[in-house]
Amino acid sequence: MTNHCCQAMNSHVNVLCGEHSDVYACPDTLIGFSAKFQEYGLIVHDGGTSSIIIEFCPWCGRCLPESQRERWFDELERRGIDPWEDEVPAEFQDARWLDSLPRNQRPDSTPDHP
Ligand SMILES: [Zn+2]
Ligand SMILES: [Zn+2]
Numbered sequence: 001m002t003n004h005c006c007q008a009m010n011s012h013v014n015v016l017c018g019e020h021s022d023v024y025a026c027p028d029t030l031i032g033f034s035a036k037f038q039e040y041g042l043i044v045h046d047g048g049t050s051s052i053i054i055e056f057c058p059w060c061g062r063c064l065p066e067s068q069r070e071r072w073f074d075e076l077e078r079r080g081i082d083p084w085e086d087e088v089p090a091e092f093q094d095a096r097w098l099d100s101l102p103r104n105q106r107p108d109s110t111p112d113h114p
Helices: 007-013 069-078
Strands: 031-034 039-043 051-054
């Protein structure tokens, strides 16, 4: 499981709700976390699946990880996979694809980022 910046974020991302299996349908879930893109968003409860991307944690104020959305598409392209046409490999459905990157290219190991 991904470790988030603080306990509050952890509990908001992992809301355990027995009523709704879909986070967008659950009014108790405010934060959506996309593991594959490393993006955090405020869920817009309008019946759809939209959310507003946030860059800072609303609770502890820390800067959240940089979005990997562009790199996600770049990596798929590098492998010759078209995410709209082809089947997206399982490791690209969550954060696992980030582990397959060379160590120095991972978002959490940038040298000038203590
Ligand atoms: Zn619910
Ligand atoms: Zn936090």
